[in-house]
Every structure is written in C-alpha cells, then in structure tokens.
Amino acid sequence: MDRKSDCSNQEKEDRFSGLPDPILRHILSFLPTKDAVATSILSSRWKLVWTSLTNLCFDDRLCLEDEEDTDVLTNDASTMFENFVNRVLVLSYPVDINKFSLHCCQLRYLACLQSWVSTAIMRNVREIELGIKMDSFIPIELPESIYTSRTLEVLKLNSDFAIRLPPSGLCFPSLKILHVEIDDGGDNLTETLLSNCPVLEDMSIMLLKFITKTKFLSLTIGTIHVLDCVADFFPRFPNLTCLEVEVLGRWELLFVLLSRAPNLESLIADIGFDCNWTKPHFVPDCLLSHLKTIKIRGIKGEKNQLKLIKYLLKNGEVLDTLIICLQRAFPQKMGLKDKLYQELLIFERGSKTCKVKVL
Amino acid sequence: MAIMYALKSSDNEIFEVEQKVIEQSETIKKMIEDGAATGEIPLQVSSKTLAKVLEWCKQRQHKTVENENDDNKGKRKKERDEDDDIKEWENKFSDELKADKDVLFDLLLASNYLDLPALLSFLCQLVADMVAGKMPEEIRRMFNIENDFTPEEEKAITAEHGWAFQP
Numbered sequence: 001m002d003r004k005s006d007c008s009n010q011e012k013e014d015r016f017s018g019l020p021d022p023i024l025r026h027i028l029s030f031l032p033t034k035d036a037v038a039t040s041i042l043s044s045r046w047k048l049v050w051t052s053l054t055n056l057c058f059d060d061r062l063c064l065e066d067e068e069d070t071d072v073l074t075n076d077a078s079t080m081f082e083n084f085v086n087r088v089l090v091l092s093y094p095v096d097i098n099k100f101s102l103h104c105c106q107l108r109y110l111a112c113l114q115s116w117v118s119t120a121i122m123r124n125v126r127e128i129e130l131g132i133k134m135d136s137f138i139p140i141e142l143p144e145s146i147y148t149s150r151t152l153e154v155l156k157l158n159s160d161f162a163i164r165l166p167p168s169g170l171c172f173p174s175l176k177i178l179h180v181e182i183d184d185g186g187d188n189l190t191e192t193l194l195s196n197c198p199v200l201e202d203m204s205i206m207l208l209k210f211i212t213k214t215k216f217l218s219l220t221i222g223t224i225h226v227l228d229c230v231a232d233f234f235p236r237f238p239n240l241t242c243l244e245v246e247v248l249g250r251w252e253l254l255f256v257l258l259s260r261a262p263n264l265e266s267l268i269a270d271i272g273f274d275c276n277w278t279k280p281h282f283v284p285d286c287l288l289s290h291l292k293t294i295k296i297r298g299i300k301g302e303k304n305q306l307k308l309i310k311y312l313l314k315n316g317e318v319l320d321t322l323i324i325c326l327q328r329a330f331p332q333k334m335g336l337k338d339k340l341y342q343e344l345l346i347f348e349r350g351s352k353t354c355k356v357k358v359l
Numbered sequence: 360m361a362i363m364y365a366l367k368s369s370d371n372e373i374f375e376v377e378q379k380v381i382e383q384s385e386t387i388k389k390m391i392e393d394g395a396a397t398g399e400i401p402l403q404v405s406s407k408t409l410a411k412v413l414e415w416c417k418q419r420q421h422k423t424v425e426n427e428n429d430d431n432k433g434k435r436k437k438e439r440d441e442d443d444d445i446k447e448w449e450n451k452f453s454d455e456l457k458a459d460k461d462v463l464f465d466l467l468l469a470s471n472y473l474d475l476p477a478l479l480s481f482l483c484q485l486v487a488d489m490v491a492g493k494m495p496e497e498i499r500r501m502f503n504i505e506n507d508f509t510p511e512e513e514k515a516i517t518a519e520h521g522w523a524f525q526p
Contacts, residue, residue: 015464016486016502023471026479030487037523041495041516042504084522276443 017045029055054098101129114143121145127154147171172197218244237261248272258284266293274302283315295323317350367399372406385474408465
C-alpha cells in the first residue's frame with residue numbers, strides 16, 4: 001500500500017493494472033459500456049476485466065459524429081451498434097445485472113429491444129432505464145417478462161411505451177420506483193398501477209400528450225425538478241408561446257427550457273437569488289427568432305444577475321421589451337433603480353428597437 | 360467531550376482522530392466493536408496516505424453534522440451554498456490526485472482496505488473520468504500500461520468488438 005521509494009522505477013510502474021479486479025470493475029462500472037469494453041485492448045491484464053460488469057449502459061448516440069446535428073445514424077452504424085450490444089450480452093459472464101440502461105436515437109428492430117431487455121431480466125436485473133426512438137408511431141411494446149420480474153426494483157421509461165399489465169392483475173412484484181414519460185397512458189393507468197404493484201414507493205407519470213402541446217405554461221421550481229430528472233429527454237414544447245417560470249438559483253434550467261421552446265414569444269422569469277452562472281454553449285433558438293417580451297423578477301443588481309441581463313439583451317435579436325423588476329421591499333431600491341438603468345444603457349443590444357424598463 | 364482514537368500508520372506515525380470521523384471506515388468500526396482497538400490501532404497504510412484519507416473523512420463528517428443541525432428555514436439556499444463549497448473542495452482534492460497518480464492509487468487501495476465505500480466510489484469515478492472517451496494509446500501512456508499483445512492478437516480484439524473502438 002506504500003508508495004515505492006525507488007524513484008527511477010516510478011515513472012515506468014503501471015499501478016493501474018496492479019489494482020485488484022473488484023476495484024477495476026468498480027471503475028469500469030462508471031464508464032459507458034462502449035468505453036469499458038474498449039479497455040480490453042490495453043493489455044492482456046485488461047482483456048477480460050469488462051466481462052464481469054454489472055452495470056450495462058448502451059447509447060447509440062455515442063456513434064454520432066460530433067459535427068452532426070441530426071440524430072440520424074447510417075445503417076452501418078446501426079448494425080455495428082446492434083452487433084455490439086448482442087456480443088456484450090453474449091460474451092459477458094452471466095452475473096446478475098445491477099443496472100441496464102439503453103438509449104437509442106434510432107432503433108430499427110423492436111425484436112432487438114425485446115431480446116436485450118429479456119436477457120437483462122433473465123440475469124436478474126435490478127434497474128432498467130430505457131430511452132428509445134423508433135420510426136413507427138405506435139407505442140413500443142415491452143417484453144412480457146418485465147411485468148413479472150422478481151428482481152426489478154427501478155424502472156424508468158423515457159419514451160412512448162405501451163404499458164400492458166398482465167390480465168392476472170398482479171404486476172411488478174418488486175418494483176419500488178417507476179418513472180414513466182409517455183404520450184398517452186390510457187384512461188386509468190395511474191390507478192391501475194397503484195392498485196396492482198404491491199411495493200411501489202415512488203411513481204411519477206408524465207403524460208407528454210398534454211404538457212408538450214400547451215401554448216401557455218407556468219412552472220414552479222418543484223415541477224422543473226421533476227422535468228429535470230428526465231433531463232436527457234427533457235420534452236420539447238413546440239407550441240409554447242408564453243412561459244412563466246420560477247427558477248430560484250437554477251438558471252441553467254431556464255436555458256434548458258428556452259432551448260426546448262423554439263417558438264416562445266413571451267417569458268416571465270423569477271430568477272431568485274444570485275447564482276454562479278455560466279453562459280450556455282449555444283443561444284436558444286427562440287431568443288434569435290421569436291422572443292419579444294422578457295420580464296425578469298427578483299433583481300437586486302448583483303453581479304451574476306447583470307451578467308444574465310447582459311446576455312439576454314445581447315442575444316435577444318427580436319426583443320421588443322425587457323422589463324426588470326427589482327426585488328420587492330429591497331432597501332436600496334430607490335438608488336439602485338437609477339444606477340441599474342444607467343448600467344443597462346451601455347449594454348450591447350441584439351435588437352435595435354428593444355425598450356428597457358426598470359420597475 | 361468527543362471520544363478520540365489513536366491510529367498508527369505503517370511507518371509508525373500516530374494520528375489522533377475523533378471516533379465519529381474514523382467510524383466511517385467499516386474496517387475500523389468493526390475493530391472498535393470487537394474490542395480489538397485498545398490503545399493504538401495499527402493500520403497497513405502509510406502516514407502520507409492516511410493523512411489524505413482523514414482529510415476526506417473530516418470533510419464528510421463536517422457535512423453530515425451540519426445537515427443534522429439544520430432546520431427547514433432557509434435550508435434550500437443553505438444546502439445549495441454548502442453543495443457549492445463541497446464541490447469546490449472535491450474539485451481541489453481531485454486535482455491534487457490527478458496530478459500525483461501514486462497518491463491516487465495508494466488512496467484507492469487504502470479506501471478498499473479501510474472499507475470506505477463513499478471514498479472508494481469517488482475515486483473510481485475520478486479514474487473513470489480520466490479514462491472516458493480516450494483512445495487506448497492515450498490511456499496506456501497516461502498510466503504506463505505496457506501493451507503486451509502481438510499485432511495479430513490486437514487485430515482479433517478490434518475485430519471482435521468493432522464498435523467499441525470507433526472514435
């Protein structure tokens with residue numbers, strides 16, 4: 001356990017490969033399975049370490065080229081991905097699987113998904129997470145064995161799945177956590193699940209059909225946290241024109257929302273206290289093309305708050321009006337109002353016609 | 360008055376530590392429960408590594424105590440500030456380890472031996488982050504791993520798991 005004192009050898013020593021197998025497996029369990037399997041080529045010591053992985057995490061988006069914006073895979077890439085998942089499932093030791101996670105931006109064959117999930121169930125999987133896009137518009141069917149698994153405790157479905165409970169009634173005998181985000185759950189999915197799953201502790205069902213078609217949306221911080229939990233598949237709101245939101249120090253979530261609402265015209269945001277905020281990597285579409293009115297509440301003139309306002313003014317290319325509402329009952333309010341207004345005047349503006357008001 | 364224990368490193372240095380801090384280690388906790396820990400507790404860990412382990416345990420202990428003392432009022436903001444502080448501390452801790460990989464591996468083995476699951480996971484995640492998305496040649500260079508495959512063997516492995524080696 002002690003550091004070797006021989007300094008001349010220190011440079012050359014390979015302490016990584018010298019770690020015991022359980023630690024190496026633990027390290028690999030934090031990697032996407034693609035990277036974990038790739039360690040097999042490092043040296044003969046590494047050739048089989050990955051085969052006892054208990055967390056399998058597949059994501060076909062990893063084979064999209066960085067420059068590509070689209071979520072479209074070539075047929076060759078899809079075939080390679082399918083072969084990869086098949087081989088990993090066949091070649092790994094049949095140890096119990098802790099977590100099986102699968103994200104496909106383009107699944108070609110339902111049969112693949114069903115066989116992979118069935119294999120995971122046969123290997124006593126404890127947690128399943130699926131986010132699948134298919135070309136067909138019908139909800140995706142899960143293999144029947146998922147409903148009767150005695151080991152499955154966590155199930156997260158971030159795509160449009162058809163949940164068909166077995167006629168016998170009892171289902172998901174060990175399931176504690178269920179998060180589902182589906183288009184349409186039928187009439188009484190929630191009640192049916194609640195009355196049939198014996199040990200369910202935590203369930204959230206989001207019916208995208210309603211939430212994503214809305215034109216007006218008012219969100220509190222609690223709701224945003226729920227949306228944030230499924231962040232990978234944070235829904236798009238193509239029809240949304242008017243958004244009122246409370247982000248209280250989680251400003252990055254404001255930008256996630258903006259980037260998913262390309263046609264937003266009016267935004268009212270309560271940003272709460274100052275937070276350490278970094279500019280997003282790209283400007284949300286709505287700022288460049290649709291967003292005309294922004295009202296920001298809870299401003300006290302703090303450094304990061306100004307940074308945020310500066311960003312909105314600079315990038316809001318079609319902005320008509322920006323209204324800054326100072327924090328209510330804020331002692332320095334009177335002096336601040338003029339000072340802030342002066343400061344705002346020198347900020348660069350993306351829209352020449354934009355009016356700024358401080359209230 | 361907190362109960363203190365004396366830990367003895369493999370190079371015979373003594374560390375006086377509060378019971379609550381060292382009980383995060385399942386190994387030491389068991390030694391104490393079994394009554395094997397009268398006087399100094401001898402550990403197969405060097406003083407340099409043990410100092411780092413304790414640095415981690417104290418930080419964790421600090422965090423748990425503060426959370427217990429919190430009431431609900433203003434908790435959300437306070438928690439967030441604390442989270443930021445902890446993150447900053449962890450980033451600094453990680454940077455030091457990344458810069459000196461020998462300490463990193465000593466610490467990995469020590470956290471395994473002392474049965475400190477939180478530290479072990481933290482370190483495994485750290486190493487995973489160092490490896491993620493890197494080409495095999497880069498990983499070998501970073502950790503001095505010697506490639507003992509023949510070109511034929513290497514070719515066979517690449518063929519077997521095609522997609523894994525796509526950049």
